[in-house]
Amino acid sequence: MNYYIFTFGCQMNVSDSLWLDQALQALGLKPCSREEEADIFLINTCSVREKPEQKIYSLLGRLYEYTREKPHVFAGVGGCVAQQVGRRFLERFSFVRLVFGTDGLVMVPEAIKRLLKDRHLKTSLLDFQDHYPERKGYQPEKAPVQAFVNIMQGCDNFCAYCIVPYTRGRQKSRSSREILQECAGLVARGCREITLLGQNVNSFGQDKEGRDIPFSELLRSVAALPGLERLRFTTSHPKDIDEEVIQAFGELPALCPHLHLPLQSGSDQVLSSMGRKYNSDDYLRIVEKLRSSCPDISLTTDLIVGFPGETDADFEDTMDIVKKVGFDSSFSFKYSDRPGVRAADMQPKIDDETKTERLARLQQLQSELTRDRLAGRVGRQELVLVEGRSKKQGPPDTVSWTGRDPGGRLVHVHLPVERDCTGEVLRVTIVRAHKHSLSGEVI
Structure with missing residues (x-):
């Protein structure tokens, strides 16, 4: 039997999908x-x-x-939308025979x-558990060069716009x-870079009433694993990042x-309405310390424009803090209601034309900042972890490879055709800056 995820x-x-692929x-x-x-x-929705x-x-x-x-074909729907819609998927689509939450x-x-075994069976797996649902480790003989490791599930923050606590449940930290053990196993099988994942990694262990180590100590323990070259983590909530991290x-x-550190808005009024529990000065102090x-x-960072009640002055506050911080890049979105969250009932709503205009201005500003930040890397030497072949190839008799520098920036490198350097760490000189990436030459 064949499957497609x-x-x-x-x-x-x-x-989650990578684990499911290995398990199947x-x-x-x-x-x-x-x-x-x-x-x-x-x-996986x-x-x-x-x-x-x-x-x-x-x-x-x-x-x-x-x-x-092929009447035997069936589907399973999982993830956050499945947690919201639930068994209605089974009722609306006869060939959907499984719905599962996070x-x-x-x-x-x-x-x-x-x-x-039973072609007439339909089932749902939608209950939340009161502890992290530990998974059996289905691991390939050779680990990927880069790997994600979940350290927690769910969130306790209940930001006004966010559906996560309702679709992924309350915070549950792994042991x-x-x-x-998972990280050590990955490194032993060839992994060179690990990213620790969670809705709010900085609050790792806080749901365990002191029975586990804080996130800063977890970072130090993973970073000390022999053979691990790079460690990353995401996502962080500004209110919980501590001095040790x-x-x-x-x-x-x-x-x-x-560090990906979601700001969401530069307006203290909007941040308060969102329930973010920090203000713009708090955020700038964190940036200064970092x-x-x-x-x-x-x-x-992440940014939302057009949150209910956002005025022109509120939006200008966002533009101002984006300039002050000088983010390397950002993900920015127009606010849209999600059923069941507090913001869905908040007024006044911002019309779509205004949200579109604000988003365009914000993204234009970020494009200029990204261009300047990338241009500032030209001439520097960087260590690039090669991820694979680039989609765009260069001159004849070469192969273009793509990797990332320690700061997470995309770097393209041209190498001789006969050399496969996937997984290698190359020392390169950055020679050109593009709109969203860099080009480098091997030293």
Whole structure:
């Protein structure tokens, strides 16, 4: 039996899908590269983008066509949209036989086995658990060069615009012992870079009533693993980042000088309405401390425009703080209501024309900042971890490779055709800056 996995959304969904892929192969099922060859479709959904439910309905409508010639084909829908919509997927689409939430993912392989034995069975795995649902380690013999490791699930912050606490549940931290074992196993099998994942990694362990180590200590333990060259983490909430984590950027050689620190808005009034529990001065003080600890740190962020009640002055506050910080890059979005969250009932709503105009201005500013930040890297020497071949190839008799510097910037390098350097760390000189990337020459 062949399967095909669709993955939408965040890095945690990517990590979940990678685990699911390994688990299904351990059952003897085979992944396929073309959806028309699949007997089983699994869709890992995300609620962040606008109208996610309708997009999944559209995809399922298209996949239904494959059942006309292969009636045995069935689908499973998981992730955040599945947690929201639940059994309605089973009722609306006859070939959807499985829905699973984020805590239910661990039970999917056994559920698939039951579904294959009984073609009339439908099942849902939507209950939240009161502890982190630890997963069996289905690990390939050779680990990827870069790997994601989940350290927690869910969130306790309940920001006014955010659906995560309702779709991923309350915060549940993994055991630090399990995390370290997984990381050590990855490094032993060839992994060179690990990214620790969680909705709010800085609050790791706080749900365990002191029975586990704080995030700063977890960072130091993972960074000390012999053979690990690079360590990253995401995502951080500004209200929870502590002095020990900030200091780690200047003290741990393996910890990459890059932090994604969501700002969301530069307006104190909007931040208060969002329930973010920090203000613009708090954020700027964190940035100052980070750059004091690690002067070359690359800072990226998330921004929302058009939150209910955002005035022109509020938006200008956002533009002002973006200029002050000088982010290397940012992800920016127009606010849109999510059913069940506090912001859905907040007034006044901002009209779409205003949100569109503000977003365009913000993204133009960020494009200028990104251009300047990248131009400032030209002439520098960097260590680039090569991820694979570049989509755009260069001169004849060369192959263009793509990797990232410690700050997370994309770097393209031309090398002789006969050399495969995937997974290597190359010392390069940055020779050109592009709109969103750099080009380097091997020293």
